[in-house]
Amino acid sequence: xxxxxxxxxxxxxxxxxxxxxxxxxxxxxxxxxxxxxxxxxxxxxxxxxxxxxxxxxxxxxxxxxxxxxxxxxxxxxxxxxxxxxxxxxxxxxxxxxxxxxxxxxxxxxxxxxxxxxxxxxxxxxxxxxxxxxxxxxxxxxxxxxxxxxxxxxxxxxxxxxxxxxxxxxxxxxxxxxxxxxxxxxxxxxxxxxxxxxxxxxxxxxxxxxxxxxxxxxxxxxxxxxxxxxxxxxxxxxxxxxxxxxxxxxxxxxxxxxxxxxxxxxxxxxxxxxxxxxxxxxxxxxxxxxxxxxxxxxxxxxxxxxxxxxxxxxxxxxxxxxxxxxxxxxxxxxxxxxxxxxxxxxxxxxxxxxxxxxxxxxxxxxxxxxxxxxxxxxxxxxxxxxxxxxxxxxxxxxxxxxxxxxxxxxxxxxxxxxxxxxxxxxxxxxxxxxxxxxxxxxxxxxxxxxxxxxxxxxxxxxxxxxxxxxxxxxxxxxxxxxxxxxxxxxxxxxxxxxxxxxxxxxxxxxxxxxxxxxxxxxxxxxxxxxxxxxxxxxxxxxxxxxxxxxxxxxxxxxxxxxxxxxxxxxxxxxxxxxxxxxxxxxxxxxxxxxxxxxxxxxxxxxxxxxxxxxxxxxxxxxxxxxxxxxxxxxxxxxxxxxxxxxxxxxxxxxxxxxxxxxxxxxxxxxxxxxxxxxxxxxxxxxxxxxxxxxxxxxxxxxxxxxxxxxxxxxxxxxxxxxxxxxx
Numbered sequence: 001x002x003x004x005x006x007x008x009x010x011x012x013x014x015x016x017x018x019x020x021x022x023x024x025x026x027x028x029x030x031x032x033x034x035x036x037x038x039x040x041x042x043x044x045x046x047x048x049x050x051x052x053x054x055x056x057x058x059x060x061x062x063x064x065x066x067x068x069x070x071x072x073x074x075x076x077x078x079x080x081x082x083x084x085x086x087x088x089x090x091x092x093x094x095x096x097x098x099x100x101x102x103x104x105x106x107x108x109x110x111x112x113x114x115x116x117x118x119x120x121x122x123x124x125x126x127x128x129x130x131x132x133x134x135x136x137x138x139x140x141x142x143x144x145x146x147x148x149x150x151x152x153x154x155x156x157x158x159x160x161x162x163x164x165x166x167x168x169x170x171x172x173x174x175x176x177x178x179x180x181x182x183x184x185x186x187x188x189x190x191x192x193x194x195x196x197x198x199x200x201x202x203x204x205x206x207x208x209x210x211x212x213x214x215x216x217x218x219x220x221x222x223x224x225x226x227x228x229x230x231x232x233x234x235x236x237x238x239x240x241x242x243x244x245x246x247x248x249x250x251x252x253x254x255x256x257x258x259x260x261x262x263x264x265x266x267x268x269x270x271x272x273x274x275x276x277x278x279x280x281x282x283x284x285x286x287x288x289x290x291x292x293x294x295x296x297x298x299x300x301x302x303x304x305x306x307x308x309x310x311x312x313x314x315x316x317x318x319x320x321x322x323x324x325x326x327x328x329x330x331x332x333x334x335x336x337x338x339x340x341x342x343x344x345x346x347x348x349x350x351x352x353x354x355x356x357x358x359x360x361x362x363x364x365x366x367x368x369x370x371x372x373x374x375x376x377x378x379x380x381x382x383x384x385x386x387x388x389x390x391x392x393x394x395x396x397x398x399x400x401x402x403x404x405x406x407x408x409x410x411x412x413x414x415x416x417x418x419x420x421x422x423x424x425x426x427x428x429x430x431x432x433x434x435x436x437x438x439x440x441x442x443x444x445x446x447x448x449x450x451x452x453x454x455x456x457x458x459x460x461x462x463x464x465x466x467x468x469x470x471x472x473x474x475x476x477x478x479x480x481x482x483x484x485x486x487x488x489x490x491x492x493x494x495x496x497x498x499x500x501x502x503x504x505x506x507x508x509x510x511x512x513x514x515x516x517x518x519x520x521x522x523x524x525x526x527x528x529x530x531x532x533x534x535x536x537x538x539x540x541x542x543x544x545x546x547x548x549x550x551x552x553x554x555x556x557x558x559x560x561x562x563x564x565x566x567x568x569x570x571x572x573x574x575x576x577x578x579x580x581x582x583x584x585x586x587x588x589x590x591x592x593x594x595x596x597x598x599x600x601x602x603x604x605x606x607x608x609x610x611x612x613x614x615x616x617x618x619x620x621x622x623x624x625x626x627x628x629x630x631x632x633x634x635x636x637x638x639x640x641x642x643x644x645x646x647x648x649x650x651x652x653x654x655x656x657x658x659x660x661x662x663x664x665x666x667x668x669x670x671x672x673x674x675x676x677x678x679x680x681x682x683x684x685x686x687x688x689x690x691x692x693x694x695x696x697x698x699x700x701x702x703x704x705x706x707x708x709x710x711x712x713x714x715x716x717x718x719x720x721x722x723x724x725x726x
Contacts, residue, residue, distance in 0.1 A: 003035035005273040008220045012047070014273070023055050029067045036074045038219050045078030052080070056092070065095035073123045082118040089123065090114045097130070105154040106130065109173055129173065131182040132159055137190045138180035143600035144169075145233075146183065146193045164193055165596075188213050192234040203236060207248035208255065212271065220271040224262070227269065237598075250301055253282050254311060261285070263294075279311050286318045292328040295319060296336055303343065316343055323350075330354070331379040338380075338388040347395060355396045359404070373404075374411035386415030390423055406432040410440065410447040414493045417449035425457060434463035441468055444480040448497040451480060452504060459512055471524045474516040475531065477505060478544075482534045498537060506539045513540065517547050525551045533566060538635065541567065562651065562696055563644075564686060569637045570652045571673030576637055579675045583630045591623050640673065648719055650694045652686040655720045658694065661702065661713035670722050671695075 003022070006015040015035070022032060036052070039045045056071040069092035076085050090112065097103050107113065110125035131138070136149045138161065147161040150168070157173045161180075171179070183190045188210065191199045203210050214230045215222055222230075224245075231241055245264065252258035256275040261267050282302070289295045299315045306312060322328070323336035337351035358372040370378060377389045394401045405412075405424055412420050424433055437454040444451055455477065457463050467473065484498035505513045517525055525548055532544050545566075564570055571579070597616040640653040650656050650671065657668045671694070674685040684691045693705030694716065702715045 002273055003031045004038060004216075005220045005271060007035040007038045007042070007044075009273065010042070010044070011273070012044075016051070019051060019055075023051075023058060026062070026064075029055075029059075029070065033070055033074060034219075036071075036078070040074070040078050045074070049075055049078060049080050052078075053085075056088070060088075060092060060095075065092045066097070068092040069096055070127070073127060076120050076123055082120070086116055086119045087114065089119055090116070093126070102129075102152065102154055105157060105173075109157060125177055128177045128182070132173065132176060137183040137185070137187075137193060138176075139183050139189055140180055142179065145599060146189045147180075148193065186213060187217060188230060188234050196235075199234060203231075203234075203244060207244055208251045208258075210244075211248045211252060211258070211269065215269060215271040221268060223268040224265060246301070253285075253298075253302065254278055254306065254308065279308075279314050282311070283314050283318060286315075286322075289322075292322045292325070292332045292336060295322045296332060296339070300339065303339075312343070316340055320348070323348075330376075331381055334376065335380055335382065335385040338385050338392065341392065342388060347392065351392065352396060355392060359397060370411045371408060374408050377416055378411070378413045380413070380415075383415030386413045387419050389413075389416050390419045394423075402427050402429055406436070409433075409436050409450055412447065412450055414449045414497065417447070418453045421450065421453040421457065425462070430457075430462060431464050433457060434465035434467070437463055438465065438467055441473055441476040444476040445483050448480055448484060448494070448501075451476075452497060452501050456504060459516075470516045470518075471520050471528075474513065474520075475528060477501070477516075478528060478531045478536065478540070481505065481536045481540055482531055485537050486535045502537045502539050506543050511543060513543050514547060517551070520551065522551050535567070538632075562646065562649075564652055564695065567636060569633050569673065569675075570640050570643070570686065571637060571675045572653075573639050573641060575673045575675035576634075576639060578678065579630060579634060579637070583627060583634065586623060586627045586630070591620075591627065594620050594623055645721055648698055650691075650697045650716060650719055652695075653722055655722045656694060657717040657719075658714045659717055661715055666717065672722070 003015060003018055006012075006018060019032065022029075032055075036045060036048060039048055052071050052075040056068040056075070059065075059068040059071065069089060072085055072089035072092055076082065076089060091114075093112065094103075094114075106126055106129040110129055111122040112119060112126045113122075116122055132149055132152055134149055134152060137146060138149065139146050140163075144163050144167070145165070147163040149159055150162050151160040152173075153159065158170050159173060159176060160168060160170050162168045185191075185194075188199065191202070191213075210231075211227070214227050217230065218226055228237075228241060228245070231237070231244065236244055249260060249264060249269075252269055253260045256278045257272050258278075259270040259272055259276065259281060261270075286295050286298060289298070295318065299319045302315055303312060319336050320340055323333045323340075334351060334354065337348045337354075341347045341351060355373060355376065358376050361372040363371050373393075377386060377393075380386050380389070393405065397404055402424060405420055406429060409420070409424075421433065433454060436450075437458045440447060440451045440454060454463070455473075458467065459473075468476075481498070481501050484494050484501060488495040488498050505511060517528075528544070529548060532541060536544075594616060597612075598620060600612070600616075643653070645651050645653050652671055652673060655668065655670050657666060659666050669682050669684045669691065671686050671691045672683050674687055677683050677685050686692065686695060689707050690705055690712075693703060693707075693712075694714070697703055697716045699716050699718055702713065705712045705714055
């Protein structure tokens with residue numbers, strides 16, 4: 001598409017030279033016609049009129065009447081004199097297509113004829129009509145998407161189209177001219193229609209080829225938003241788009257045929273007519289970046305998998321220069337120096353000086369406060385940078401690194417913890433690690449990642465020294481599990497530590513949690529239940545519940561807790577079926593309907609100002625979140641019919657009569673599950689304030705129930721088992 005690129009970049013002298021070269025050959029004029037359309041959009045087509053006429057006459061002389069007609073048509077659209085061009089345009093069109101079965105119908109419908117004074121509108125309509133042939137692809141931006149012409153009825157002047165969804169419909173030809181965009185076979189939408197599996201493979205394996213397709217559709221240059229919209233039209237959005245765009249943008253930045261400007265979210269990509277020096281161009285962009293954070297992110301991305309030594313050397317050179325600016329935040333500068341150290345195999349002097357100065361500072365008077373050196377480690381922005389600190393610590397402190405690390409192990413940041421523990425173990429400091437493990441078991445919330453790393457060694461028997469009992473160790477790890485689970489939202493470190501701890505405690509048939517509690521006293525296990533009830537991951541909860549039920553006598557279980565005092569969801573079988581039906585409706589009806597709505601919205605074009613797209617995406621988030629919530633509830637669901645109800649005690653599955661101590665009025669409610677109250681008269685969820693206040697009470701008990709409207713004093717009059725089968 002060299003002519004299109006030259007027109008897009010308005011390099012008119014080069015454009016004319018390339019055009020003249022084309023005129024001397026029998027090459028295709030498709031690229032030229034596309035370039036002339038772009039010149040028309042730029043209001044620069046008038047400069048091309050003399051060469052258009054010359055080229056068209058040359059094509060006629062070589063028997064290429066169809067191509068000549070296309071060029072005459074562009075001349076007419078560009079403001080060429082109708083009186084001079086109308087006759088040769090019609091003659092070329094007649095030579096090219098008058099033998100076709102559709103000629104008469106299409107000329108009549110478009111109004112194209114020999115004696116037409118101004119053929120502009122007629123030619124545009126006729127050219128669009130000629131696209132409507134069986135097997136050709138078109139695109140409907142109003143919701144139907146891509147379709148294939150399967151039939152053209154010339155007598156009825158309509159055509160049939162089969163769309164990607166399988167839907168078929170007929171359209172009048174005069175309407176089809178207005179609502180359908182012709183699609184060439186190299187368009188991504190065409191490729192998706194013809195062979196979606198092949199396109200998916202191409203998107204995954206050839207991101208730069210896909211990006212080129214998008215840019216060619218946009219005359220060689222497109223914004224990030226336009227590229228995102230184009231990929232959304234072939235089903236690549238959300239996380240799939242993010243992954244593809246990172247890979248495609250990185251490859252484009254390293255390519256001599258693409259120019260990338262702006263940020264990943266707000267930028268554009270240009271397809272170049274002449275190859276450029278990709279290294280020099282990227283260097284200019286990095287040098288002009290506003291912050292070290294931007295440079296560091298792009299350098300990290302480009303270094304991954306990039307084997308071009310010249311490119312790698314440039315990236316490190318620019319990063320080093322940016323990190324030298326004292327006005328940049330020190331944690332970012334340290335992250336840059338650590339990356340340079342890893343890539344070059346030599347520690348930058350500023351990094352050595354910074355770490356040695358921090359190590360030389362006296363320790364804080366309060367041992368709970370973080371020393372200066374470890375505060376630097378904690379300030380680093382990423383886990384990878386924190387991990388790199390282990391080798392930097394060894395280099396800066398020499399033989400004294402292990403003593404420093406043992407003294408301050410509790411201050412090691414998350415990314416540094418595991419490697420530091422393993423490195424100390426390999427250095428023969430197992431006894432020190434054993435002492436640290438014992439110390440952190442007594443204060444498990446102080447350094448979660450360090451404790452988890454020590455537990456892996458300690459519970460494998462690799463750390464010498466006397467440890468607390470197995471139950472005490474389980475208590476500490478469960479306390480940490482509860483803390484991490486409750487505080488995981490919005491905290492990436494806690495979320496990551498929670499995942500690691502859950503795996504450590506529950507993985508395998510003979511899991512660590514089962515081993516720690518094997519043979520433990522039932523009362524000791526029962527005492528751990530209060531920790532678990534504060535909230536832990538579902539996998540831990542399920543395993544502990546199984547251990548608890550096997551180890552604890554029935555009488556003790558009843559004395560310690562009622563069956564509903566956990567995070568299970570108690571419901572009747574009817575309520576469970578109702579909830580399952582709701583999930584099925586979400587999965588099979590609402591979510592597919594929403595996906596169709598997203599497809600229709602995406603087909604409307606620019607998504608940056610597309611309210612239908614935004615609404616459909618928001619609904620998608622709500623629906624998938626709701627479905628996930630229900631799935632989680634169903635995993636915790638227990639039917640009330642399967643429980644043994646405590647006799648004479650208010651519980652889920654009972655009919656309760658109570659008296660309002662304020663008014664003396666007597667009321668009755670049936671307490672069931674949260675999924676049993678829909679439309680049921682006098683049925684209250686056991687989680688509702690009134691029912692929750694009555695749970696566990698017996699007839700004659702008086703209680704103050706906290707309601708949203710205030711406190712209500714009630715007396716339980718009678719408790720009966722509800723006939724759940726009714």
